[in-house]
Amino acid sequence: MSRSTFKFADWVTVPDEGAAAEYLVLCRDVIPGGDQGEHDTMCRWEYRVLDDREEADKQQKAHAEETGHRLFVERSTCYTIISPPPGSVLAGRLARQERAVAIRTH
Numbered sequence: 001m002s003r004s005t006f007k008f009a010d011w012v013t014v015p016d017e018g019a020a021a022e023y024l025v026l027c028r029d030v031i032p033g034g035d036q037g038e039h040d041t042m043c044r045w046e047y048r049v050l051d052d053r054e055e056a057d058k059q060q061k062a063h064a065e066e067t068g069h070r071l072f073v074e075r076s077t078c079y080t081i082i083s084p085p086p087g088s089v090l091a092g093r094l095a096r097q098e099r100a101v102a103i104r105t106h
């Protein structure tokens, strides 16, 4: 194991508060006969929202009620940051360093 890999072993993954989580719901149900009535086609309904998991769930249920479709795929994207463990000496040092950079750039 290299020294740099070991150095990050105790660090933690935390959500990036500065970035919005994205939720995507896709209907994977099949419409028998499709548009022309010959072949089955995928429904293709989808709903995308930022930072609102409940709204994604609500829209999914509304689509199910409207169409009777019950097969979905949910995808969520969560931005993260690798940080030293909270309360550690390194966490304090890193916070001071980031404040110094923020002051210099403003």
Ligand SMILES: [Zn+2]
Pocket: 027, 028, 029, 043, 044, 045, 063, 067, 069
């Ligand atoms: Zn559908």
